[in-house]
Amino acid sequence: MKHLPLFFDLAGRRVVVVGEGAKAQGRADLARSAGAEVIRLAPAEARVEDFRGASAAFVVTGDLDGDTAAQRLAREAGVPVNVADRPALCDFILPAIVDRGEVVLAISTGGASPTLATILRGRIEAALPQQLGALARLAATFRSQVNALIVDPARRRAFFRRLVEGPAGRLAMQGDEAGARRAVLGDLDAARSHQAAEGIAHIVGAGPGDPDLLTLRAAQLLQEADAILHDDLVPPAVLARARRDAEFVSVGKRKGRPGWAQADIDAELVRRVSAGQTVVRLKAGDPFIFGRGGEEVDALRAAGLAYTIVPGITAALGCAASAGIPLTHRRIASAVTFVSGHSATGAKQPAWAALAAEGHTLAIYMGASEAASVRDRLLDAGSPPNLPVAIVENGTRPDQRVSSGRLSDMARLVASRSQRGDAGPSLIVVGDVAAYAATADQPQLAQVS
Known part of the structure; x- marks a missing residue:
């Protein structure tokens, strides 16, 4: 990763924009939309003192000498600077942005191809509903109540997944904020009377190795899992598609090497699901083709535990x-x-x-x-x-x-x-x-x- 993506709170902070024309105006408008106090400077007017105390600077003179001179002034004042169309002069880059209110996505190619970033932004904008921000606001409204009521992290994640994907989320996306709030309050009442966490195991095929060959359902479940019990043959590129705070447990069995016995894997699945975890048992290829997934399903059935089966592209x-x-x-x-x-x-x-x-x-x-x-x-x-x-x-x-x-x-x-x-x-x-x-x-x- 060439650049670390960060979202910076500019509300009430100074941002300097050096340059004239539509592109400079666009930078100024973007900074103002984030709540910044924008100082506009013509290239010939810029002085070091103009930059001091600013949080960021944008340079858009369109001339290499002018860009370089303004960039040096910003750096002398200790202000991080972005120079339009000149990655080598930038301390930070300006990504292509998809803005849905509280939901903001930034797409960057590290300056390698702004055109590619723009194309990707267009595709993502077409896929994301305009009301996505309302859904984020709904979740924020109830976050403190949910955190206070539901102490168990797995149950709390499950609650918010239902909020986003269930009736409340659908109502919020349709613009019915009052209906969405009523739906969440109903879910909170149900959560107050619910004592035991309900776990589930997902027996998931990881495919032959290329992470792009994961099924859509497999990719979704990797983002939901509390724990991922994976084979040795599942490569790091596939595991990288999982939620970052999930627990990873390698339960691989390779011929001629020490590893987990199948009975131990079965017992671990049962233990974790019984404790209320959402567990993905990630198996190379397809779990039901030489993957011993059938034995793990037998163990879950015998324990009376919930499970699903997600096939994968077999080897x-x-x-x-x-x-x-x-x-x-x-x-x-x-x-x-x-x-x-x-x-x-x-x-x-x-x-x-x-x-x-x-x-x-x-x-x-x-x-x-x-x-x-x-x-x-x-x-x-x-x-x-x-x-x-x-x-x-x-x-x-x-x-x-x-x-x-x-x-x-x-x-x-x-x-x-x-x-x-x-x-x-x-x-x-x-x-x-x-x-x-x-x-x-x-x-x-x-x-x-």
Whole structure:
């Protein structure tokens, strides 16, 4: 982050604007709208004394020499200065602003592209209702009452979420302030009689790694969670989409490494939800495809606790698309099967003869350590040695790597990947469609977007 975004209270403070013309007038009007006392100066009139005691200065002369001279005067007086269209001379920048009364959004590119900031402002303005400020005023009106009545932070956040998203919020957005106030008072009366906090668990798919592939619902829940119990395979870029004050607990399980037992994860979920927390159990890919989400739902059901399930883009779909591999193809493959490279002790084994059928694509999860065994079983079941294979490592992420070869070489391909020492999670695709893989030596055929 190049600049730290701050909202500065200018009410009753002096702001100096050096320059003439429409752009200088715009800076002056903007400062006045924030309650500032604005001093206008022509470039030739500016002196150091004019800046002393000011909170900020805007320089808009349109001339490099004039801008530089005024900037030096402001700095000599110890006043932070913004020089229009000259980022190198600025102590602070002026962002593109979306103003909805109490709700103000600032968009900045750090001076790299004011045009881009303007375009983004237009899109955000089109998406945000004009009455958003009324909703913020409603929340502010009741903040002290809610804080005094509801001590538990989780319950308090839930109350304000209902205020914003529920009947009161809808009435405020429609301009019915009196109706909105009545709705909030009704919710406060309900809160006075409510003793126990009600928790909930959200079993959420984090997708294959690219944070832009999170579902809209997943992104919303990450902003609501009190605690996030996440896999090791969930990257920091996805966790960065969560609420900043949420509690993060890594409960990852990686083969060959110490980690949380599934029974311990189940117990932790039950404990936190029973205590009234909103918990997101964030699982790489989709929680119900080799994610053991079903076991966690069983534990929550047995405890009589509330839960929801939010599917995610599973690794097979995300990684294959990112590598340009169609898992099915009208002329090549009419079926696809998701297979685990290793199974729980005593679990039913895949029917390898059926999986080896022609026109069938296999997406193999967690298969790196069992690559030789999977290869041998497919060969024994009748798959041809020259059947195309692709290994997608860190699929959809910036450090994605794709290796391709033949079934007979699968174990060697996996071994060469593992010998690097920095190997990431990988998906193995077996079948004729794997020949479509875009490797480092080929142009990328497709991107997930």
